[in-house]
Amino acid sequence: MISAELNDLMTRVGPGAPAGTLLRRYWQPVALVDELAGPRPVKAVRLLGQDLVLFRDEHGHLGLMDRDCPHRGADLAYGRLEGGGLRCPFHGWLFDKSGQCLETPAEPAGSKLCTRIRQAAYPVVERSGIVFGYLGDGEPPAFPEFDCFVAPDSHTFAFKGLFDCNWLQALEVGIDPAHASYLHRFFQDEDTSESYGKQFRGASADSSMPITQVLREYDRPEIRVHPTDYGMRLTALRQLNDRDMHVRVTNVVFPQAFVIPMSSEMTISQWHVPVDDTSCYWYAIFTSFTGPVDKQQMRAQRLELYELPDYVPRKNRANGYGYDVQEQLTETYTGMGMDINVHDQWAVESQGRIQDRTREHLGTTDKGIIAYRKLLVKAIEDTQAGESAPMLIRADEAANFSGPPSIDGIGLAENPDAYWRDADLERRRKSDWASARLGA
Template sequence: MISQQLNDSITRVGPDSAAGAVLRCYWQPAALIEELEYQNPAPVNLLGERLALWRDDTGSFVLAARKAEAGEPSVYHPGPEQIEAEPGGAVYPVVEKKGVVFAYLGDGPVPEFPNLDCFRADDSHVFAFKGLWECNWLQALEIGIDPAHASFLHRFLEDEDPDEGYGKQFRDQVANTNIPMTRVLREFPRPQIEVDETNYGLKITALRHLENGQTHVRVTNQIFPEAICIPMSREMTITQWHVPVDDETCYWMTMFTSFRDPVNKALMREQRLEEHVLPTYAPLKHKGNHYGYDPKEQESVTYTGMGLDINVHDQWAVEGMGAIQDRTQEHLGRSDVAIIRYRRMLREAIAALDRGDRDALPMQGEETSGIIGPLSNDTIAPTANWSGASREADLERRSGCPWDASV
């Protein structure tokens, strides 16, 4: 457990907050380009600031502070005629990456982008989407760096045909086997977890030791300050930011990256629009309708009884903690090692900024553009050489990629 003062310092995101100062040292995914199809200018609510995004006469993106009405809700979509730039307000640097507009809201030097797979893949191999969660960004991030939760929260009680699971996480077979990923998670729920610090954040390895000297290796990553990179299937990864709207609301902003075939963007968008409403990208399942809970489904299909979309399972878990999780009452255990290590990194970054040492933060130096990957996959490997075999499986996948995925 931690003190209330510390919990406030690592969760609050306003301009004068400790964690907010760290987040403002990095590019933040502000909006999907497609949002300008609904409203131009479009409202952007980011890090507690009310902004407007539009294209100017040259086609360039502009992000500026906008006038906000008294009592305006954090997720509010006024019509274009109601959106006005704040006279004399800040205008922020923006960059478009694979259908997402990134913004830099900080002072000082603008950082480089790391050369992550989601940024260097061909446009045809990346699909972006987002969704709204009514909770603080940190608890949204922390569920993504907890490898053990998938065996319970996302437990499927029956295995469906993997060929019908395109665009859905955990619905594939484990690489080089005919074992459904859902079965591995269900039958081996308590992984051994190893965490390594990297130049981008954390590499998190979950080991589920099977029979006959074999181990299922699942490598995921925390990309500082608020992103994760995880395997979605044998051929696709997810890079997902947990973007603060304000202290009590956030968006998950995700880039799906394919190593082999072009992404079926129309299908993946259709799948996600079945669960979300535009233009807010709010989920159709929420606290007001009990996240679609069905006790009959829970009896034989899923652990939660809340449908097959794992985003709904995560949403229920993180929103159920309250708008800002009360960490003064928590008791972390062995499986929370990645959460513990991440909080230490965040606190060290806060302390570094307090003493004026921004260079001590991850991905703030000249070497940032040289950060590539990261490795993120599922595979079955000999227990005696799981680390080397996992890397070889990743290199094999990259070697046949139509875009430059070399590491």
């Protein structure tokens, strides 16, 4: 259990809040690039408790600004895209992507008022189908050369979904390898050849054994936590027999992302991004090491669960997450359907919009969560003291980061670390884009 004060320290993210100040030192996903498609690429966004407007001007340049017009506070999300920027419909004030006011047309001729007006604006970039923004002070850190950022566009797919809860409990479900044997348990195994685009439905690498069978029959994993330069690596080991070990390697990338295996050919890099203190979006980049991603199929699969334009889950608190008692008796452990995103959503939302951690009792399998919280609190305290924090890297350091390796497979029990390292290297050697980087 932890104190209420420490819980607030870790979870509150608004302007001036200690955790919010820390997270503003990093690039944060703002929107999917797809959300700016269409005739009017302007979108209202809320991030870390701030109301912003994201837009693409006539020249194709991205801009991210505070949403309230500095004249009289009207909503710039309804602005007109013209004149090299975004124009407020109230009095015609025009702002470029840097926030500089270019025109105040209702003012007297010759007025210099616009030269003295600047709206708060923030750096913004596109990476692998996601628009990232930087809300902090000073220069933003460099992007590490992780797989999700260096793979060709054809081999990545980005999506997102809304969680009705605080960002930290949403992130912590991914730092908990043990829950998969229960929360994501299926009582029957499906044809693994039909598992494309579905997590925990295919076969483990280097075997024909369905991952659903592994999780169901071997439900007491040994969990190892290893500090890394990017955060931490978690290894979940399930002893299948005297010879074979199921090995699952996942990663926490500080401050709020994890990289996990989706299948033998694909990984997921996922961020949990605060909208405010009580809601967050997950943003994911799916990265393929084999052929191009079937983006149409991946998108269609996910739109069965999420409703546009805000990517709100169709199964949610209001409809009991689709819970069905007969299904819970005969098909799934939760009774909430076959999509594990619904399972995770229920698990984290049912804790409350901000989990009361003064009431929790952690166990041995929560060692990753305990290690992450220590890392988070130290980074918050260091930031408050004006010091550095993990992953605030320079451009000349970006190439020092690769991968990180993320494997789900079956190897010899005698040396699981050697297995996942060899499996990662072999997958890269067989990949057109990843093999080209091995000699770099």
